[in-house]
Amino acid sequence: MGLPANPAKPVPPGKSGQLRAQLREVRQKGSQARRNLRNGLLFTAPWLVGLLVLQAYPLLATVYYSFTNFDGLQFPPRWVGLTNYQNMIHDPYVKLAASNTVWWVVTSVPLSLVVGLLLALILNQRIPVIGAFRSIVYVPSMVPLAGAAIIFAWIFNPAGGPVNALLAAAGLTRQPNWFLDANLSKPALLLITVWQIGPTMIIFLAALQNVPKDLYEACELDGGGRWPKFTRVTLPLITPAVFFNLVLNLIWAFSIFTQAMFISASSASISSASGVGAAIGGQQNSLLFYGVYLYEVLFQDFDFGYGSALAVALTVVVAAITVALFRSAKRWVFYND
Amino acid sequence: MIEDSTPELSRQSVIVEDDSGTEQGKKNELAGAPYRGGPASHRWLIYLALIGIAIPFLFPIYWLTTGAFKTPSTIVDVPPAWWPVHWVLTNFRVIFNSGAVDIPRYAWNTLLMCLAWVVAGTAVSALIAYGFARIEFLGRQVLFSTVIIVLILPYWATIAPQYVLFHSLGWLNSLAPVTAPALTGVPFSIFLLREFMRGIPLEVSEAARLDGANEMQIFLFVILPQLTPVLIVTALFQFADTYNSFFLPLVYLTSPANYTLSLGIYQFIQLHGAPDTGAMVAYTLLLSVPLLFVFVVAQKRLTSGVKISGRLG
Numbered sequence: 001m002g003l004p005a006n007p008a009k010p011v012p013p014g015k016s017g018q019l020r021a022q023l024r025e026v027r028q029k030g031s032q033a034r035r036n037l038r039n040g041l042l043f044t045a046p047w048l049v050g051l052l053v054l055q056a057y058p059l060l061a062t063v064y065y066s067f068t069n070f071d072g073l074q075f076p077p078r079w080v081g082l083t084n085y086q087n088m089i090h091d092p093y094v095k096l097a098a099s100n101t102v103w104w105v106v107t108s109v110p111l112s113l114v115v116g117l118l119l120a121l122i123l124n125q126r127i128p129v130i131g132a133f134r135s136i137v138y139v140p141s142m143v144p145l146a147g148a149a150i151i152f153a154w155i156f157n158p159a160g161g162p163v164n165a166l167l168a169a170a171g172l173t174r175q176p177n178w179f180l181d182a183n184l185s186k187p188a189l190l191l192i193t194v195w196q197i198g199p200t201m202i203i204f205l206a207a208l209q210n211v212p213k214d215l216y217e218a219c220e221l222d223g224g225g226r227w228p229k230f231t232r233v234t235l236p237l238i239t240p241a242v243f244f245n246l247v248l249n250l251i252w253a254f255s256i257f258t259q260a261m262f263i264s265a266s267s268a269s270i271s272s273a274s275g276v277g278a279a280i281g282g283q284q285n286s287l288l289f290y291g292v293y294l295y296e297v298l299f300q301d302f303d304f305g306y307g308s309a310l311a312v313a314l315t316v317v318v319a320a321i322t323v324a325l326f327r328s329a330k331r332w333v334f335y336n337d
Numbered sequence: 338m339i340e341d342s343t344p345e346l347s348r349q350s351v352i353v354e355d356d357s358g359t360e361q362g363k364k365n366e367l368a369g370a371p372y373r374g375g376p377a378s379h380r381w382l383i384y385l386a387l388i389g390i391a392i393p394f395l396f397p398i399y400w401l402t403t404g405a406f407k408t409p410s411t412i413v414d415v416p417p418a419w420w421p422v423h424w425v426l427t428n429f430r431v432i433f434n435s436g437a438v439d440i441p442r443y444a445w446n447t448l449l450m451c452l453a454w455v456v457a458g459t460a461v462s463a464l465i466a467y468g469f470a471r472i473e474f475l476g477r478q479v480l481f482s483t484v485i486i487v488l489i490l491p492y493w494a495t496i497a498p499q500y501v502l503f504h505s506l507g508w509l510n511s512l513a514p515v516t517a518p519a520l521t522g523v524p525f526s527i528f529l530l531r532e533f534m535r536g537i538p539l540e541v542s543e544a545a546r547l548d549g550a551n552e553m554q555i556f557l558f559v560i561l562p563q564l565t566p567v568l569i570v571t572a573l574f575q576f577a578d579t580y581n582s583f584f585l586p587l588v589y590l591t592s593p594a595n596y597t598l599s600l601g602i603y604q605f606i607q608l609h610g611a612p613d614t615g616a617m618v619a620y621t622l623l624l625s626v627p628l629l630f631v632f633v634v635a636q637k638r639l640t641s642g643v644k645i646s647g648r649l650g
Contacts, residue, residue, distance in 0.1 A: 036474045039552045043468025044480060046461045050521020054499060055487050061498035072501055122390070125383065135636060136391045140398065142632040144581050146599045147625040150606075150617065151397045154404075160415035162400060168416070195397065247489070255491055258583040258599075265606045266617070294493055299588055304497045315494040322489050 062315075065308035072304045084309035094310070096285055097293035103186060104289060105253040108193050112249045113242065116197050120204035134205070141198030149262030152192050153179055157267065179267035182284035189287065192259055200245050207241035208234065239333045247325060254318055257291040264292075290314055398629075405429070405622040409615040428619035435616065437608075440623065442594065443601040446512060447580065450597060453516035454523070454579040459572045461519070462526035463564070467556045469527070470534035471542060481531070488524035492584070500588065514589035515582070515597075525578075526571045533567045534560060573635055580628055598624050 041048070066084055068077030088094050123134050140148070156163050156178035164175040178188045215233045224232065235242075264282040280296060281288030294314070298307035404412055405428055407421040412428075433440060468474075469481045503514040537560060545555045561568070586600040596604065602620050 033475070036472050040468050040472040040474025040477060043472060043552070043556075044465050046520060047465045047468075047484070047522045047527065048480070050518065051483055051487070053502075054518055054521060055483075055490070055495055058495035058498035058502070059490075061501075062494055065497055072497065072504070119390070122386065127380065127383065130387075133387045133391055136394050138636070139629070139632060140394055142577065142628045143398070143625045144599060144628060146581075146583055146602060147401075147621045148397075150602070150621045151401050154614070154618065155397055155400055160413060160417055162396075162417045162419070165416040195394065251489060251491075255493075258581075261583070261587075262603065262606075265603060291493065295584075295587075298497055298500075304501075308497050311491075311493040311497065314491055318489070318491050 059315075062308045062311055065304050066312045068305045068308075070304040070308075071302045073302075077305065080305065084306045085313075087306060088309055088313065093285075093288065093293055097288050097290045100186070100286065100288055101254065101256070101290040104189075104256055105250065107186075108190055108253045108256075109246070109249045111190060112193060112197060112200050113245055115194055116200035116245060117204050117242075119197065119201045120208055123201070124205055124208045137201060138198035141196040143196070145196075145258040146262050148192050148196060149259045150266045152188070152195075153263055153267040156188055156191075179263050180283050182282075182286040185263070185267075185282050185286045189259060189263060200249065203241050203245055204238065207238040211237045236334050240335055243325075243329050243333045247322070250321065250325070251318075254314070255291055256289050257295065260287040260289050260292050261295075263287060401618065401622055401625065405615075405619045407615070409613060412615045412618065428613075428615035429623075431613060431616040432619050432623075438601050438605050438620070439593070439596075440598075440601070440620070443596050443598045446590075446595055447597040447599075449512055450515050450582075450586075451576055451579045453519045455572050455575045458519035458523045458579075459526055459568060459575055462522045462571070463530050463561065463568065464556070465522045466527045466530035466534055467552075467560060470531040471537075471539075471555075471560065472552065484524045484527050488528065496588065503589065509589060510592050510595065512590070512595055515585050523575060526575060529571055529574075530564065530567065533564055537563055569635075573631065576631065577628055 065077055067079060067081060069080045069083075070077035119137055123130060123137065143151070155161050158164055158175060158177045158180060161178075163178075167175050176184055179185045211234055215237070216229055219229050219233050222228075260282065261280070264280055264287055267282070280300075281292055290310075294307060294310050297303050297310060301307075403421050406424045406426070407418060407428075408423055408425050409427055409431075411418045411422060432438060469477060469484075499514075503509060506513075508514050508517070541559060542555050545559045550559070581599070582597075583599045583603070586597045587603065590596055590600055593601075593604070602617070602624060605620065606617065
């Protein structure tokens with residue numbers, strides 16, 4: 001006797017096939033993932049190399065140098081602890097450079113955004129030959145930074161420049177010295193920034209043109225005039241452009257360098273009346289921006305230790321502002337997708 | 338002329354239209370500008386305002402262009418001469434004949450530097466962008482976020498060790514420090530190209546894959562051809578950016594034989610005290626012409642390119 005053979009419950013052939021297919025799929029997925037990883041790393045390899053060699057390592061090295069005394073040549077750098085940072089606190093030029101830069105950031109960034117938006121609003125009318133006017137406003141931003149600075153130093157030079165000639169013709173007896181006046185050099189520099197507002201304006205213009213027309217009509221039906229249309233429809237819908245321009249202009253403002261260097265060099269030499277004093281930071285160091293001072297410390301004094309400490313401080317500030325900005329963006333930037 | 342909104346180049350559409358066809362006209366009706374000209378009687382006021390805006394924007398370019406052709410004595414006239422009485426090439430002769438600057442040499446160096454970044458930089462950036470946009474691999478997001486971080490990181494954060502590195506490689510006194518880094522891609526170009534590549538439907542790649550194409554073939558023969566207009570915009574940006582660069586050449590190019598145009602004029606002004614203003618103005622005009630020329634030739638593409646880049650994060 002025996003129990004009838006109780007064959008193991010046969011797995012329906014279909015199911016086993018399914019299992020195998022599933023296994024195959026998992027394996028395939030695994031190999032697909034591996035293949036993707038390999039391909040992804042291959043395609044992005046140039047970036048990875050650059051990231052490690054030109055960004056990550058130098059960033060860490062900058063932090064390291066900042067605790068050392070180092071001229072860029074004599075290895076190894078000599079460890080000095082926090083000395084460089086302590087020196088920073090007592091360095092009057094750091095204070096000056098920082099305050100010049102803060103002045104520049106808090107004036108040039110809002111000014112660029114406001115003027116850029118105003119110009120975009122004016123140029124957003126659909127009337128004949130408006131395209132020509134848009135080009136006219138945009139084209140100065142294609143003049144190289146160096147060229148723009150030289151042109152402005154020349155146009156605003158107190159010794160026979162056209163601007164002061166016009167002011168004289170208008171009856172102004174005491175004409176401003178512009179870049180040669182420590183109180184006016186930064187405001188005059190703002191004029192170059194406004195002159196080269198093209199990219200900021202174009203980004204606003206594009207955003208304005210993408211605001212759906214029906215929203216304005218809806219606002220009109222609610223009895224909204226021009227101002228409510230602007231504050232309730234236009235502004236919220238162009239917040240991505242505002243954010244983008246804000247970030248870009250902040251980066252540009254913090255890294256201001258070329259214009260200041262060229263203004264300092266050329267404004268003094270054009271009006272030779274002022275004689276020497278073509279110091280690197282402009283009239284009475286009024287154009288000694290943080291970047292300009294860093295350049296002096298790093299590449300004229302070759303004080304890589306101290307320069308690195310200055311660079312670390314700048315990086316921390318810029319990073320903090322950027323992080324805060326990107327965080328805040330979640331609350332006020334309205335992405336319509 | 339900068340026309341009304343070129344078709345929005347967003348992730349959804351990667352078509353860059355070259356000419357304003359009827360299609361665009363229709364689109365403009367939809368995207369229409371809120372602030373129209375108003376009644377025709379007020380038009381002249383608007384034009385008056387526009388002309389008032391245009392004059393200060395144009396004047397510096399006018400002053401530069403006419404100034405370069407004034408005689409060296411007219412150029413420093415007080416009060417200034419508003420129009421060159423005699424158009425002369427003296428200033429250009431001075432700048433080309435003076436031993437102080439070597440414009441052809443600087444132009445050649447500038448060209449080499451621009452070529453490296455425009456050709457190699459854009460090509461490598463496209464490769465990298467493809468990896469980020471079209472291949473789903475482990476760590477992709479994290480790696481891409483480093484592109485944004487580097488984009489925002491001030492160059493001061495890395496310049497000192499980079500200098501030490503290039504110095505130890507024996508690269509100082511050559512163009513290598515201002516050209517070789519192009520081979521690692523450009524953050525802004527990567528960002529821009531990735532946005533566009535993401536806009537191309539995945540099915541396109543899938544179809545090519547079923548036909549047996551590998552990733553490189555898909556990149557070269559499927560994705561790149563669709564991106565030609567965007568690549569041109571990216572390359573134009575890159576050209577403007579590289580042409581404008583002054584800080585890196587100032588730091589790395591110590592020998593006059595390697596100077597670029599921007600660096601050359603800076604050293605000319607710095608070292609020669611109060612130079613001949615005419616020569617300086619002529620040099621400035623020469624320096625400005627290439628970018629202005631690019632603008633005139635390609636302004637439509639350029640402005641549409643600025644527009645599409647308007648999104649971060």
